[in-house]
Amino acid sequence: MAMRHVSDPNALPAHLELQRTQLSLGADAPTHTATVEYAGAYAAHDLDNSFSLARFRRDFRVALHHLDEELIVFDLVGIDCAIANAFRRILLAEVPTMAIEKVFILNNTSMLQDEVLAHRLGLLPIRADPRKFHSRAPDEDANEENVISFRLKVECSRQKPDTGKGSNDMVNDRVTSAMLQWIPQGDQQDRFSAQPIRPVHDDILIAKLRPGQEIELEAWCEKGIGKTHAKWSPVCTASYRLLPAITFASTPRAHEKAAGGWADDEAAPRRPTARLFDLAEGERPTPLVTRPRGCSMCLVRPYPNWADKVKLGKIRDHFIFSVETTGALPPEVLFQEAVKVLMQKASDIASLLKDVAAGQATAAP
Amino acid sequence: MSVAESVPPMGEPTRLEVGQQDGASAATFTLHNEDHTIGNTLRYILSKTPSVSFVGYSVPHPSETKMNLRLQTVGPSATSVLHGALGTVYDVGAHVLATFDAAVEEFREAQAKDGQPAGGA
Secondary structure (H helix, E strand, O other): OOOEEOOOOOOOOHHHHHHHHEEEEOOOOEEOOOOOOOOOOOHHHOEEOOOOHHHHHHHOEEEEEEEOOOEEEEEEEOOOHHHHHHHHHHHHHOOOEEEEEEEEEEEEOOOOOHHHHHHHHHOOOEEOOHHHOOOOOOOOOOOOOOOEEEEEEEEOEEOOHHHOOOOOOEEOOEEEHHHOEEEOOOOHHHHOOOOOOEEOOOOOEEEEOOOOOEEEEEEEEEEEOOOOOHHHOOEEEEEEEEEEEEEEOOOOOHHHHHHHHOOOOOOOOOOOOOOOEEEEOOOOOEEEEOOHHHOOOOOOOOOOOHHHHEEEEEEEEEEEEEEEEOOOOOHHHHHHHHHHHHHHHHHHHHHHHHHHHHHHHHHOO | OOHHHHOOOOOOOOEEEEEOOOOOOEEEEEEEOOOHHHHHHHHHHHHOOOOEEEEEEEOOOOOOOEEEEEEEEOOOOHHHHHHHHHHHHHHHHHHHHHHHHHHHHHHHHHHHHHOOOOOOO
16 A cells, blocks of 8 residues: 555644644744655654655645736745745846946046946846847857847036026936937847837936036946846845744634734724734624735734734745846746746756766776 | 757856765765755755655855755665656746746736736735
């Protein structure tokens, strides 16, 4: 008979199942924070704790909660922290974007030193699909496949007196990202006719000028990853939190709520309550946990003896991801790219491993 | 499907060294230009594999871009077990991608039906 799996219903005693599936928040510190990983960890219960793809495919769920041009919020349920964290790390550091990497300064009489100006240009998010470009090797020539070129030519001057404005008004005293002019190379004009390449935002201040000062430069965008420099990071934030689990240690009574024993008590209106609880109608009104997702894990702590009344935990395999893009790619595409990077990593290392194994086989007598 | 087309290699390429003594069931794999991202993922998958008796990884120093993965098995060759784990990581990724794509599609359809963008998080 096949060994039962630890995740089967009623396989483990309730208290062990709770430790396996949730981490608990006590008054002092969280407990049971680590995943039980070893495949034979529950061998004494005659239970299998191994990973199986079939189980993963059966249990894994994704649910979207919010999606717009900048932000995606979604749940990954049934995946371990090790893999979810790999996605987060890849989003921050290994999904490629385009950013200004080379700046050829023809003239710069502004207050900003050339290198400071170049650094500021590098940090501008560029709206260009990085999947349509190759990364440029250090000795490789620039071409339309690996470089986007921008020109910036700004000269600050006094307003002409006859415009009616005061003679002290200046023209071009603020150099903004909108002044970067894309110079299409090769077939780029055709390739990107649907969405011309430009900085994501038009109102980013690059430098300030005074009359007579000018900046003239050409800037080259190249493809890179956040690991090399944070300017290539495609996300403003990519983070996750675990789904809160709130249970009542004892059955609460409505009068306890009225007496100030509960988190979203009306008696404490100034507290930032999340309205986690509702009152169930009935013979004796009973508080219910209705919106655990809104729990920030802090609300009941100011109340005395809260740990006797409410048990706080977090579901170990329920991740609430939040990914905010810098604007180069839509946020849902960023997550898709991150997953592809992990898959690519696995297949790259697998082929390296094959090569090493083949090398050892030929080296052996 | 070809992942290689959409995500070309970036930065320094990964290199692999294998250190092995006394048989094939134990090995230390040194992955150059890799870090916790793949290290912890592999450690998790491997420690959940029944044929593995020990697995651990370390990044010896933050200024050295390398990661060591130590793997000892109950019999099968460490190389083949690691190969299996890499395949599992790939398959997990493929399933996450397919499920995520379906969820996005479903969300868009629901949005179109309601005729309004979905609310806050």
